Amino acid sequence: MKRKLIAAVGAATLTATVAACGSGGSGGGGGGSHSLTVWLMDGSAPQAWLDELNAAFEAEHGVEVTVEIQQWDGIQDRITTALSEDGTVDVLEIGNTQTVGYANTGGLADLGEFADQPWAENMLASAEVDGTLYALPWYGASRAVVYDKSVWAEAGAEVPTTREEWIEALELIEENTDAEPIYLPGQSYYVLGGFIADEGGAFAVENGDEWAGALATPEGEAGMDFYRELQSFSDSPTDNDEASPQQSTDIVPNQDVASWIGLGWEANAAVAAIEERGGEADFGYFPIPGKTADELGHVFLGGSNLAVNERAGDKELATEWLRMATSQEWAQKYVDAGNDGVVPNRTDVTAEPEAGSFAEAMVRSADTGFLPPLTTGWANVETQPNPIKELMTKALNGDDYRSAAEEADAEITTRINRE
Numbered sequence: 398m399k400r401k402l403i404a405a406v407g408a409a410t411l412t413a414t415v416a417a418c419g420s421g422g423s424g425g426g427g428g429g430s431h432s433l434t435v436w437l438m439d440g441s442a443p444q445a446w447l448d449e450l451n452a453a454f455e456a457e458h459g460v461e462v463t464v465e466i467q468q469w470d471g472i473q474d475r476i477t478t479a480l481s482e483d484g485t486v487d488v489l490e491i492g493n494t495q496t497v498g499y500a501n502t503g504g505l506a507d508l509g510e511f512a513d514q515p516w517a518e519n520m521l522a523s524a525e526v527d528g529t530l531y532a533l534p535w536y537g538a539s540r541a542v543v544y545d546k547s548v549w550a551e552a553g554a555e556v557p558t559t560r561e562e563w564i565e566a567l568e569l570i571e572e573n574t575d576a577e578p579i580y581l582p583g584q585s586y587y588v589l590g591g592f593i594a595d596e597g598g599a600f601a602v603e604n605g606d607e608w609a610g611a612l613a614t615p616e617g618e619a620g621m622d623f624y625r626e627l628q629s630f631s632d633s634p635t636d637n638d639e640a641s642p643q644q645s646t647d648i649v650p651n652q653d654v655a656s657w658i659g660l661g662w663e664a665n666a667a668v669a670a671i672e673e674r675g676g677e678a679d680f681g682y683f684p685i686p687g688k689t690a691d692e693l694g695h696v697f698l699g700g701s702n703l704a705v706n707e708r709a710g711d712k713e714l715a716t717e718w719l720r721m722a723t724s725q726e727w728a729q730k731y732v733d734a735g736n737d738g739v740v741p742n743r744t745d746v747t748a749e750p751e752a753g754s755f756a757e758a759m760v761r762s763a764d765t766g767f768l769p770p771l772t773t774g775w776a777n778v779e780t781q782p783n784p785i786k787e788l789m790t791k792a793l794n795g796d797d798y799r800s801a802a803e804e805a806d807a808e809i810t811t812r813i814n815r816e
Contacts, residue, residue, distance in 0.1 A: 432461045433714055436479075436489040439468050440662075441536070441701060443734040450730075454721055460714060473776075480504030483708045487715035490701045491532060493523035498773040499704070500531035506705040506712055508533060511720070515744040519766045524702045532702035533723045536731070537740030539696040539766055540588065541758040543649075543664050544656040546679045548576045552655075556683045558690040560623065567630045567656075576655040580648055581628045583635030583793050584786040587697040588658055588685075593620030594695035594767040595688055600778075600785060601770045601809055608770055608813045610806025612788060613799055621792050621802075628793060635793040638786065639663075646670045658685065660699075661738060661755045682758040687765070698740065698766025740766070770813065777812035784808040 433454075437447075442464075451462040465486075467475065473495065479485040480499060491499060499505055508530045516524075520534035549555075552573040554566035567578040581588070590600060598616025601608045611617060628635070633648075642648060645663035650670040659667075668678040685694035703723060705715045721727055728746045732739055738756020740763040741748050750756030769775055778784065788805040792798050 431459075432463060433488070433711065433718055434486050435462060435464045435718065436467050436476075436486050437464055438472070438490050438492075438701065439466050441490055443731075446727075446731055446734040450722060450727055454718055458714065458717065462718065477502075477504075480706060480708065484710035485708075486706055487709040487711065488718055489704055489706060490535065491704055493520070493534075493537075493698075493700050493702055494769060494771070494775060496523055496532045496702050496704065497526055497771045498776065500526045500529075501773050504707055505531040506707045506709070506716070507531065508705065508716070508719070510716075511723075514723075517740070517742055517744060517763070519698060519764070519768070520700065520702075520740075520742055523768055523771055532704035533719060534742035535701045535703045535723065536742060537698045537700035537763065537766060538660060539698050539740065539759050539762060540591075540658050540660055541682050541684055541696075541755060541762065542656055543659055543667070543755070544681050544683070545576070545654065546681045548574055548653075548655040549681070556681070557686045559686050560688055560694070563686050564626065567627075570655045571630060574655065576653040577632050578630040578655050579627060580633055580644060580652070580654045580657040581624075581631040582633045582637045582639050582644065583628060584638040584783075584789050585658065586638075586783065586785045586789060589620060589624045589785070589789060590697055590769065591685060591695040591767065592623045593617055595623075596620050599767075599770070601775075601813055608772060608774065608810065610784075610809030610813075612785070612809070613802035613806050617802055618798050621789070621798060624789070625793055636790045650674055650676070661759060664755045681753065682755045684758050684762040693762045693765045695765045695767045696762050698763070698768060700740065772813060774813040774815055777815050778809050780812075784812075 447464060451464070455462055476489065476491065476499065479489070480502065481504070511533055512530050516534050517537070520537055524530055524532040524534055548570060549566070552570040554569045557563040557566050570576060570578040593599065593616055596616040596619045598614055598620060599611050602611045639659070644657055645659060645667040648654065649657060649667045664680060664682070668680065671678045685696055687694040703719055705712055705719060709715045723742065725743060725745050728741065728743050732741050732746055732748050738748065738750045738754065738759055740760060748756070748760045750760055784805040788801050791801040
């Protein structure tokens with residue numbers, strides 16, 4: 398069974414292949430002594446894994462588990478409401494960049510008893526607030542470069558291991574083929590965030606008890622400079638992102654594109670769209686290269702955590718379900734069940750994706766994953782008009798980077814410190 402992975406805040410809402418085990422509504426009766434209600438997001442759990450897990454849990458605890466599949470559209474409001482009411486939901490999946498905000502409201506139970514488990518360190522950061530664990534990492538997913546093997550072969554281009562080799566490959570494609578070397582929208586700001594992280598920078602940094610925008614820095618400018626160099630090989634406008642138009646279904650199947658940066662579900666969607674048009678996709682995949690061959694480029698590590706509602710009908714039972722679902726045994730089964738691949742939540746879980754697959758490229762870059770500022774106010778930064786996106790368009794259009802970045806930083810600082 399194929400499934401699609403969501404990259405938390407900012408990812409496109411997907412139509413998934415997983416059916417709900419319970420109702421698909423926004424909530425039902427919360428768990429009591431003989432039942433447990435679990436909210437999972439559309440597309441996150443392979444059905445066979447979920448059925449086997451719940452059968453094992455029900456047999457051990459003598460309770461009924463009801464899974465209610467939720468849609469990403471409007472989920473923040475539904476979770477906020479559920480966390481303010483008694484017994485609506487016991488266990489819930491939360492996007493990794495959203496977890497801090499819900500924890501700060503007091504809506505999530507303290508899960509400190511799980512702190513000694515071998516969690517993947519770069520995922521654990523999104524589940525903690527001031528050293529206290531309020532959720533458990535579940536899975537991660539990140540971007541990789543998707544390329545047309547036949548076009549690259551025609552150009553004589555090879556898979557790069559450094560930024561410099563990446564540019565050289567795009568130059569060969571530009572010189573020797575009619576294809577667009579790379580499709581890169583002007584406002585793919587999580588891609589930019591990776592380049593800034595490569596330089597040691599970030600979108601924003603903590604400044605005492607508050608946060609401050611950090612784009613008007615040498616690191617921010619260097620990251621934008623490399624983004625600009627890549628984007629110069631693209632025919633994309635400078636004022637759109639990867640979702641408008643959707644690069645995987647609206648651009649790649651309809652244009653001669655030699656490469657693009659996307660998520661696993663986007664690669665699958667592009668293959669399906671090309672085949673629907675009577676074509677045949679010939680994709681290869683590689684991690685985003687770093688500045689040197691000994692370290693891959695940084696990528697935004699999206700994904701989800703699992704948490705227990707502080708007002709759950711039965712917190713003890715909910716905690717036991719969480720313990721089982723995230724244990725080494727069931728985490729390994731979860732990784733093994735996914736055709737699209739996930740970045741494992743634990744260091745004692747092994748991901749062995751098929752050679753040459755998107756998942757293989759993605760998992761290779763797991764150790765260079767980065768997260769945006771983990772604070773409640775980050776959601777305010779990502780609302781439209783997004784100041785990072787606006788900065789990117791200005792920089793690509795030739796505006797002075799420093800003055801545009803200072804303006805963006807001022808807006809980021811105002812928004813990120815607003816609860």
